[in-house]
Amino acid sequence: MTLSFIQNMGGGFIIIFLLFGILYAILWIYCLVDIIRSEFKDPNMKIIWIVILLFAQGIGPIVYLVLGKGTKTTYSS
Template sequence: MTFHFIQNMGGGLIFFFMIFGLIYTILWIYCLVDIIRSEYKDANMKLIWLIIILFAQVIGPIIYLILGKSTKTS
């Protein structure tokens, strides 16, 4: 019933954006929690990563997942 209502409002595009937004929000929260819990080689890296995640909303979490592991202590 609900899915038919969404299709009538504009097709599956609204549903796609809702799912994409939910996945992105989960990724963003995961990255923030990981930054807060992790120890870094340089003490300022935690602050730098937090600024990147907060101000580069679209690509910040993706950049962190790709480059963030190299700045952490083992």
């Protein structure tokens, strides 16, 4: 019954849509946890990145992964 419903709705499109949605949710959660656990050079950057992640839903995690790593403090042993 469910399989015929999926085939009538476009079949593979729904499955692909769900897979991309799940992958995006995992990426978003990863970025949020990374922001919360990290130390930044400027203490306000943590709040700024969380706001960017919340309000720029489509590109927020990608922007953080590209630009956010440079704003973190690095620890040298």
